[in-house]
Amino acid sequence: METLLISLLNGLVYGMLLFMLASGLTLIFSMMGVLNFAHASIYMLGAYLAFTVSEYVGFFPALIVAPILCGLIGAAIEIWGLRRAHHNGHIAELLFTFGLVFIIQRVVQMTWGMLPMAYRVPPSLDFPLFVLYGSNFPAYRGFMLVISAAMLLGTWLLLKKTRVGLIIQAALSHPQMVSALGHNVPRVFTTVFAGGCVLAGLAGVIGGNYQTTEPGMADSMGPIVFVVVVFGGLGSLAGCFVASILMGMVQTFAVVIDYSIADLLRPLGLAISGDTLLTEVLTVPVARIGALLPFVMMVTILFFRPRGLMGTRDT
Amino acid sequence: MTALSLRDVRKNFGPTEIIRGVSLDIAPGERHCIIGPNGAGKTTCFNLISGRFPISSGEILLNDQRIDTLPPHKINRLGLSRSFQITSIFHRLSVFENLRCALLWSRGYRYSFWSPLWRQKALNEAAEHLLEELNLAARRDILAGLLSYAEQRALEIGMTIAGGASVILLDEPTAGMSNTETDYAMALIRRVTQGKTLLMVEHDMKVVFDLADTITVLVYGQVIASGPPEAVRANRAVQEAYLGALEE
Amino acid sequence: MKSRWLILVLIAAAIALPWGFYDWSHHRHDGFLISVLSQTGMMIVLALSYNMLLGQAGLFSLCHATFFGIGGYAMVHFLNAAGHDELPVPMEIMPLLAGLSGLGLAILFGAMATKQRATAFAMITLGIGELMATAALMFHHFFGGEGGVTTDRMIDNSVFGLTYASGIQVYYLIVAWTLIAVALMYFLTLTPLGRMANATRDNYERAQFIGYDPRMVRFIQFALSGFFAGIGGGLYAITYEIVTFDALAAPLSANALLMAYIGGTTVFGGPILGAILITLLQSGVSLLSNSWLVYVGVMFIGMVIFAPSGLAGIIQAHGPIQRAGRLGRLTVPYLRLVLPALALLLGFVGLVELMSFLTIGAAQGKKLILFGNPIDVHATVPWVVSSVSLVVGGTWLRFEAAVFHRVWERLSAEVSR
Numbered sequence: 001m002e003t004l005l006i007s008l009l010n011g012l013v014y015g016m017l018l019f020m021l022a023s024g025l026t027l028i029f030s031m032m033g034v035l036n037f038a039h040a041s042i043y044m045l046g047a048y049l050a051f052t053v054s055e056y057v058g059f060f061p062a063l064i065v066a067p068i069l070c071g072l073i074g075a076a077i078e079i080w081g082l083r084r085a086h087h088n089g090h091i092a093e094l095l096f097t098f099g100l101v102f103i104i105q106r107v108v109q110m111t112w113g114m115l116p117m118a119y120r121v122p123p124s125l126d127f128p129l130f131v132l133y134g135s136n137f138p139a140y141r142g143f144m145l146v147i148s149a150a151m152l153l154g155t156w157l158l159l160k161k162t163r164v165g166l167i168i169q170a171a172l173s174h175p176q177m178v179s180a181l182g183h184n185v186p187r188v189f190t191t192v193f194a195g196g197c198v199l200a201g202l203a204g205v206i207g208g209n210y211q212t213t214e215p216g217m218a219d220s221m222g223p224i225v226f227v228v229v230v231f232g233g234l235g236s237l238a239g240c241f242v243a244s245i246l247m248g249m250v251q252t253f254a255v256v257i258d259y260s261i262a263d264l265l266r267p268l269g270l271a272i273s274g275d276t277l278l279t280e281v282l283t284v285p286v287a288r289i290g291a292l293l294p295f296v297m298m299v300t301i302l303f304f305r306p307r308g309l310m311g312t313r314d315t
Numbered sequence: 316m317t318a319l320s321l322r323d324v325r326k327n328f329g330p331t332e333i334i335r336g337v338s339l340d341i342a343p344g345e346r347h348c349i350i351g352p353n354g355a356g357k358t359t360c361f362n363l364i365s366g367r368f369p370i371s372s373g374e375i376l377l378n379d380q381r382i383d384t385l386p387p388h389k390i391n392r393l394g395l396s397r398s399f400q401i402t403s404i405f406h407r408l409s410v411f412e413n414l415r416c417a418l419l420w421s422r423g424y425r426y427s428f429w430s431p432l433w434r435q436k437a438l439n440e441a442a443e444h445l446l447e448e449l450n451l452a453a454r455r456d457i458l459a460g461l462l463s464y465a466e467q468r469a470l471e472i473g474m475t476i477a478g479g480a481s482v483i484l485l486d487e488p489t490a491g492m493s494n495t496e497t498d499y500a501m502a503l504i505r506r507v508t509q510g511k512t513l514l515m516v517e518h519d520m521k522v523v524f525d526l527a528d529t530i531t532v533l534v535y536g537q538v539i540a541s542g543p544p545e546a547v548r549a550n551r552a553v554q555e556a557y558l559g560a561l562e563e
Numbered sequence: 564m565k566s567r568w569l570i571l572v573l574i575a576a577a578i579a580l581p582w583g584f585y586d587w588s589h590h591r592h593d594g595f596l597i598s599v600l601s602q603t604g605m606m607i608v609l610a611l612s613y614n615m616l617l618g619q620a621g622l623f624s625l626c627h628a629t630f631f632g633i634g635g636y637a638m639v640h641f642l643n644a645a646g647h648d649e650l651p652v653p654m655e656i657m658p659l660l661a662g663l664s665g666l667g668l669a670i671l672f673g674a675m676a677t678k679q680r681a682t683a684f685a686m687i688t689l690g691i692g693e694l695m696a697t698a699a700l701m702f703h704h705f706f707g708g709e710g711g712v713t714t715d716r717m718i719d720n721s722v723f724g725l726t727y728a729s730g731i732q733v734y735y736l737i738v739a740w741t742l743i744a745v746a747l748m749y750f751l752t753l754t755p756l757g758r759m760a761n762a763t764r765d766n767y768e769r770a771q772f773i774g775y776d777p778r779m780v781r782f783i784q785f786a787l788s789g790f791f792a793g794i795g796g797g798l799y800a801i802t803y804e805i806v807t808f809d810a811l812a813a814p815l816s817a818n819a820l821l822m823a824y825i826g827g828t829t830v831f832g833g834p835i836l837g838a839i840l841i842t843l844l845q846s847g848v849s850l851l852s853n854s855w856l857v858y859v860g861v862m863f864i865g866m867v868i869f870a871p872s873g874l875a876g877i878i879q880a881h882g883p884i885q886r887a888g889r890l891g892r893l894t895v896p897y898l899r900l901v902l903p904a905l906a907l908l909l910g911f912v913g914l915v916e917l918m919s920f921l922t923i924g925a926a927q928g929k930k931l932i933l934f935g936n937p938i939d940v941h942a943t944v945p946w947v948v949s950s951v952s953l954v955v956g957g958t959w960l961r962f963e964a965a966v967f968h969r970v971w972e973r974l975s976a977e978v979s980r
Contacts, residue, residue, distance in 0.1 A: 035682045081868065088871040091623050094685060095824065096867045098817075102860030110854065110915065113922040219813075223693040230686045277704040289701055295694035299675060302687060306678045365772065387771040397772055405765040408758075416762045419755050420774030426783050428756040478774060 006135050007252045013141045015248025016148035017210070020203035021221070022228040022240045023155065024196030030235045031168055031192045034082065034093045038100035040222030042197045045104060046070045046204020047213040048112055051119035059122035063147075063205050070201025071194040078193040083186065101218070109215045116214035144206050151202060164191055227294045231301055233311020243309060247294055254290035316379065318343040318482050318512040319364070319395070324373035324383075326363055333359050335536040336373070341529075343481070346513045348523045351533035352556075357516040358400055360533070361486050365397045366390040377482060392420065396480035400487045400516075402467045404474065406460030410451050413459050413470060415442040417477035448507065449473040465496045469503060476507045483508050485515045489522060501526065524548070532556070566832070577604075577738050581731055597730040603842045604737040605798040608744045610822035610834035612791035615748060617820065618828030619757065620784045621764030623685045626672070626692030627819045630665040630789035632699070632811020634796025636706060637664035639806050642714040653722045658740045658797040665793015666786055673785035677778050680767065692816055699808040711807030714800065727801070737798050744794050749831060751787065760784045821863055827873025836875055854919045858912075887978045896967040903959035910953025917945055
């Protein structure tokens with residue numbers, strides 16, 4: 001029971017963090033038709049920038065400053081890079097963002113070094129929020145939940161109540177119509193791209209000290225976020241949300257499940273013994289293959305629903 | 316026996332019904348034109364027949380065989396071929412390669428990765444012959460994307476008829492052409508569709524009345540008249556809805 | 564005609580190069596050279612098979628190393644079986660088995676991935692690649708976990724009675740298989756499937772209306788490209804006698820993409836050029852500099868924006884001007900580009916190296932040494948020099964590039980008339 005509740009909360013925290021990344025990715029994709037491979041790299045930049053900024057002015061100003069810096073970087077990428085690559089076709093855009101991954105990765109390594117940063121939870125939030133059956137729930141995770149919920153609400157209001165939001169919504173359902181609208185499309189693109197980067201940066205600020213701020217964090221986060229977006233269905237914000245939470249839960253629960261497929265089969269009278277690849281697959285406990293699960297889930301859902309959980313678009 | 320037949324075909328996009336119960340019978344060898352104002356659903360009709368979109372209800376038969384549940388490539392293999400209003404060619408392949416690609420399936424090559432193209436004599440001759448027929452022989456090795464507009468339209472028609480389909484759907488083949496280009500294109504269409512069933516969407520009334528055996532008038536997704544050119548010209552409803560406004 | 568000569572020269576070079584550096588006094592081949600050349604061979608196979616997807620079918624795949632890696636792992640198990648006399652197949656045929664392993668896995672994953680188009684395809688292949696890389700670390704029976712699996716290539720079963728104890732024998736086996744694979748892949752581009760792959764790349768929808776199922780075209784193309792990648796992986800296993808998860812992980816997939824794209828995806832030989840270039844750079848520059856990935860990354864992005872048809876595409880673009888005999892008129896504009904480009908390059912490399920020595924180098928205890936002089940990365944002068952060189956070179960290059968562009972346009976116009 002206690003592991004269940006704690007895992008549920010942890011899964012929610014992780015899921016919301018995933019959603020913060022995945023929603024930016026989905027917005028950019030829906031609007032511009034570009035999958036930003038460098039999205040997780042911006043997340044990493046957010047964490048590093050937050051670390052450096054908080055060294056000087058403390059964590060809470062960094063919570064504002066770092067995402068804004070990421071947004072500016074995003075705008076620069078869109079204006080001077082992506083827009084030029086756009087002329088060379090769709091695949092060129094994908095390739096461009098893919099190339100950015102390398103560059104950001106190395107720039108981070110060159111600027112901050114290869115070792116993990118001492119980016120810690122601020123002392124004012126470093127206390128147990130409450131105790132459940134003897135286990136602590138850190139206040140910082142509660143804070144993460146608050147921030148991500150606020151972000152969710154903010155994005156929702158922005159989409160529902162503002163002009164840009166309306167255009168983005170229109171683009172979500174009728175992508176080909178965007179160019180037909182009389183709006184300054186390039187500026188909308190820049191805004192959306194920068195906005196997505198702000199979200200990724202924010203996720204980096206609060207994720208950087210929740211996980212570890214180190215040069216490999218983009219590589220470990222990136223694939224999971226892409227899986228979330230595909231699993232939920234490309235272009236669907238609702239699907240993206242469900243998939244994020246689900247993936248968060250799966251990841252945290254997998255760690256605590258010590259059963260294997262063989263354990264499931266045993267009550268049925270099937271005993272598994274021997275030493276082959278198949279028996280290894282069957283007897284490995286779920287906890288050990290936690291990292292594998294998101295990809296297995298993605299492949300499975302695509303087999304049954306090629307458009308993902310709630311996707312409506314083909315591309 | 317009909318070459319192509321639509322029975323109470325309907326199509327909704329969301330809550331809006333675009334095609335509202337169209338029925339048509341086209342005899343083998345007939346030249347049939349569909350006319351109608353913008354947004355009447357002519358191109359949508361083509362998209363339904365060729366399998367690009369699924370229909371909402373009704374039946375479509377090609378040579379008395381149901382095709383409305385089949386994907387486009389299967390419909391094509393049964394002998395129905397279409398062109399596009401917005402030129403649709405393989406722009407990074409040469410003109411010759413475009414035509415050869417269009418010939419491949421009907422000549423039984425399927426997905427062959429063992430027969431080298433340069434050794435397929437009959438296939439290559441057919442492609443060369445088609446080039447001559449389209450008057451594109453001089454442009455043989457140019458990338459299709461670099462052709463002039465009228466040349467691209469000719470290539471599009473060539474690719475549509477290449478596979479030897481018995482039913483040909485042409486979507487505004489003369490759109491955006493000058494008068495001489497139009498005359499040339501119509502002569503080409505007559506020549507290459509000889510003995511085939513032709514269904515065509517066209518805006519140019521001169522072309523329509525010149526070419527068609529039967530004309531169908533589509534307005535807001537419904538057939539308001541269908542028959543020989545004289546009958547359609549004389550039809551009061553058509554005059555009011557459409558012709559009058561165009562011919563003034 | 565010209566390209567035929569080029570092919571012959573390349574083959575001759577591949578055969579002769581090891582002897583050019585033969586150490587006659589010790590009767591020994593240059594081990595480093597043989598290893599670089601062997602690697603170049605398998606990378607050519609990898610890059611070309613990748614281009615069957617990217618360049619020829621317009622498919623942006625991110626799991627190509629999966630099939631390379633599985634070919635490698637399978638090869639290790641085949642070799643081990645052959646070593647225990649359980650698999651009576653001579654060494655010379657073995658890479659074919661590795662290719663078939665790649666084909667098998669590509670059929671499985673291709674059936675899933677090719678249902679999708681464009682972006683979704685890219686993401687699914689990314690997922691597949693991660694799935695396999697993670698699985699490789701987890702399951703010990705087939706993949707050996709983090710340590711990988713090892714083998715002994717001296718299975719004593721050869722058509723020519725060779726032992727494959729020395730690197731040079733393996734190298735010639737690689738040359739032979741690379742030639743076979745390249746020839747087969749070239750042949751594929753001349754078949755109906757190869758042509759229809761181009762067609763679905765250019766216009767997915769139109770392919771349907773000439774009777775082809777574009778998904779089937781892509782599926783077969785995908786499977787075949789997995790076959791060739793598997794052959795490449797087999798050669799890898801023979802060369803190194805160990806296969807770890809590096810052989811199927813994301814960095815290698817990315818490498819396949821870089822090689823194919825930088826070399827040029829629009830020309831068949833482009834990826835060969837890319838594979839040679841990147842492998843040489845990798846074994847040369849990566850020894851000198853920590854930051855070689857930055858250079859490759861910047862080069863890649865530069866190409867995406869300014870030269871999407873790659874190096875081979877740039878060379879090909881000179882064709883019409885060369886045929887008209889006016890290549891000489893480009894000499895001066897080209898020469899004028901050299902100085903500013905050098906300045907830009909120096910400035911950029913300088914800044915990157917300074918920065919990297921400030922952080923990574925310091926952590927490793929290395930010092931930046933230029934022409935024998937240690938350079939203090941904390942001093943102001945090198946930073947200022949590099950920055951000035953970068954900015955001046957960049958501005959100057961923009962100006963000269965505009966001049967070059969004008970000459971180029973004029974020449975192209977003259978030639979096409």
